Amino acid sequence: AQTVTQSQPEMSVQEAETVTLSCTYDTSESDYYLFWYKQPPSRQMILVIRQEAYKQQNATENRFSVNFQKAAKSFSLKISDSQLGDAAMYFCAYTSGGTSYGKLTFGQGTILTVHP
């Protein structure tokens, strides 16, 4: 079974600085997709960024970028120029491109605190 591991329960960053959240996953498949979701105190789940496993290029969305290391099964999220509104719980998630029937497997989450 696929597993997703976030080894950092909590992280903190100063406003305007850069922070990296870690995620590793375990799979034997070659076709899969990875995601980072943000859950602020409002508890709404917001998609931050998406990566296709067969694409070498790391995904970027404005201040958010990933470092996708397929061989190492690592998928970290870098937040640049951190803002107070980035404070939230961040979840890494995995889905198989093949036979998962749309199942998303989530990591345990990382709480990000942003200090002014």
Place this chain on the structure above:
Amino acid sequence: DTAVSQTPKYLVTQMGNDKSIKCEQNLGHDTMYWYKQDSKKFLKIMFSYNNKELIINETVPNRFSPKSPDKAHLNLHINSLELGDSAVYFCASSQGGRANYGYTFGSGTRLTVV
């Protein structure tokens, strides 16, 4: 218009009661899901429906029964509520029985059993 809407947002009830949570999506997606987020914030899939057909049923007690009257609606009925059922329940949707583009989530229902 809210893309995936869940009602109610908060639900407080006594042990032993039966309750339902409703979910509707207006995105035209054909796949809908229920996830449970426990007190440690861990998210775990419970059920998935594709075009009204149950396709994922994780190890969930029989007291939980999903119902999909059409592909835009997926309701969750819980019988004989227990303290351990207290959690946030999320409804979500995606297209084509896959999650290649992720899910669109509802805002969650916080269920508290007392």
